[in-house]
């Protein structure tokens with residue numbers, strides 16, 4: 027049973043908590059006068075009749091009754107002074123009403139409204155010591171459990187007589203009165219401190235707090251989204267306003283293209299490009315997304331798991347990326363076991379993910395998201411593709427999660443079979459029309475039908491009328507917000523944390539590579555086979571005759587480019603859904619790309635060595651190089667640099683496209699450019715010559731030709747006409763400086779391509795499912 031609770035902190039810092047249900051009345055009067063008021067506050071700053079509260083269908087409305095000191099809704103910069111002429115204003119779960127002088131904090135009375143299933147008494151921690159600490163570890167003065175809380179999250183101490191809160195470099199940050207604390211902030215009496223799902227009250231040199239985080243509530247106010255420009259402009263979300271309370275299990279339903287996913291992406295903060303406001307426990311979600319995102323879990327439609335890892339290993343790497351960096355190995359181990367129990371997959375922890383069934387994979391994706399203990403959980407069609415039994419079990423598990431793990435769960439679904447398990451359903455109609463929000467029974471009563479499927483049909487027939495009917499029925503004032511400029515507050519991370527994440531990513535990628543033995547074998551065998559094939563077609567006069575040597579070196583260079591491109595072209599796009607989800611959490615893209623590149627660097631080295639050594643070994647000709655007596659080392663280095671540049675080029679393509687198929691379709695085009703503009707097949711002039719400067723093949727062949735001293739080799743015709751002149755080409759100038767220049771350019775291309783791939787991967791945040 028959900029209770030509507032009002033916590034009152036008077037001017038002296040005394041806290042009292044009342045259940046609004048105890049009055050068994052719809053209308054409650056608040057004020058100083060005992061003879062008239064239901065909720066009596068004896069502070070002098072409170073008027074005889076301060077305001078009126080209206081309780082209706084689990085909702086709370088408030089009206090200020092022309093009080094002397096007024097009532098503010100909210101603290102901090104987003105607060106609003108309520109006046110009688112505003113009429114009844116809805117107060118949402120975790121909203122704060124404030125009576126009194128905002129400048130003189132002692133002259134304030136706070137009213138905290140919350141809706142909760144179970145009630146926990148407020149604890150009190152006096153600031154008796156110089157500094158008190160708040161964090162996850164039990165050694166803190168205030169211990170707040172939860173994997174998202176840092177071991178020591180923040181400190182409160184006194185500096186020159188003032189009380190100061192200092193964020194101890196926590197991952198998920200601290201809000202005071204809805205504003206992010208960067209470094210230190212002076213605390214004032216009755217400031218509200220928020221750390222993830224925990225609310226703490228600073229009062230008269232002490233702190234009130236609760237150790238169980240409460241479910242996160244969500245207020246969606248007038249969310250509207252338009253796409254396209256000019257005549258192609260269309261509205262895909264139309265003034266959606268609704269409330270979701272803490273620990274509710276909510277389904278967004280509606281026909282195909284009704285805007286369900288668009289709504290979920292907006293209210294989860296993952297696509298902030300909309301008009302209107304979304305408040306998460308009273309805090310602007312878009313404005314504070316960087317800080318709130320760690321309270322939010324998001325399971326996209328595609329699974330966010332790696333097929334070639336065991337379930338436990340997958341969870342281990344996800345935990346290393348998502349949980350605070352000070353989490354101990356034993357804590358990670360414990361948390362993995364906890365989430366496996368939550369999703370009923372303990373016995374499958376050692377199973378490779380590729381061997382799990384569809385339903386189990388969905389649970390595995392949910393487990394990944396549960397690791398960081400998100401309090402607000404979004405799932406996009408989690409039941410799609412599941413059989414009816416598995417679907418029902420999953421819905422029951424989600425309901426259990428909402429109830430037992432204090433989570434607010436919002437899911438998009440098409441099916442109506444198990445919606446009775448949800449606390450609320452949100453019906454969307456074509457054009458993003460908001461056609462209903464309430465429980466299943468209310469929906470049936472509202473649309474006068476026994477079957478939810480009929481509601482689908484009614485909405486599809488006339489969405490506008492359904493939207494109007496529901497809007498009129500709600501009869502409440504819309505709080506329309508304008509989409510102001512939103513600048514997410516960047517969360518600074520230390521270089522050390524970035525490096526640690528890079529190590530975890532590299533370890534995960536290494537493991538994925540080694541577990542995919544078939545692919546690894548293909549990648550390693552490929553250069554050996556190509557070397558053998560090159561030997562088969564090689565002329566016996568190679569390294570003696572100019573033409574045969576030149577074409578063979580060109581083939582060698584192209585082989586290197588192909589090998590590199592094939593290594594990397596699918597590496598990013600094939601895991602795009604996972605990367606997007608991790609990027610929205612904590613993933614650093616440079617670390618991600620580099621974690622792949624370090625392994626590709628080594629793999630490319632082995633491949634280049636195999637290709638060059640086997641080919642030159644089979645040819646059996648030893649020649650002096652530019653730097654050493656034997657040119658093999660120099661040839662190998664050139665091929666390696668060629669492979670690396672091609673790997674980086676592959677990363678660029680892979681970061682730009684959204685699927686492996688598209689990447690493979692683009693590969694021939696890239697190869698053709700390398701062939702045509704290398705300057706070997708055709709004499710290039712003008713634009714062609716200019717393009718050749720940007721191809722890997724040109725610099726690769728130039729270096730190989732210089733090392734092989736092409737200019738000093740005889741032309742074919744010179745066999746018969748020894749007097750024929752062979753003009754030296756600047757292209758193949760056999761000089762140290764020239765070779766180093768070519769190597770340098772190949773290296774530079776690699777670096778530039780890596781940077782471009784990191785930058786273009788940032789667009790991943792805008793990916794739709």
Ligand SMILES: Nc1ncnc2c1ncn2[C@@H]1O[C@H](COP(=O)(O)OP(=O)(O)OP(=O)(O)O)[C@@H](O)[C@H]1O
Pocket residue numbers: 253254262280281282283284285286287288289
């Ligand atoms: N960025 C965009 N540009 C243009 N149109 C868009 C964009 N995003 C969504 N739409 C359109 O908005 C409508 C709603 O899309 P959305 O994916 O939210 O629907 P849905 O209800 O989740 O559909 P389904 O059940 O089929 O997945 C669709 O017609 C879609 O084509």
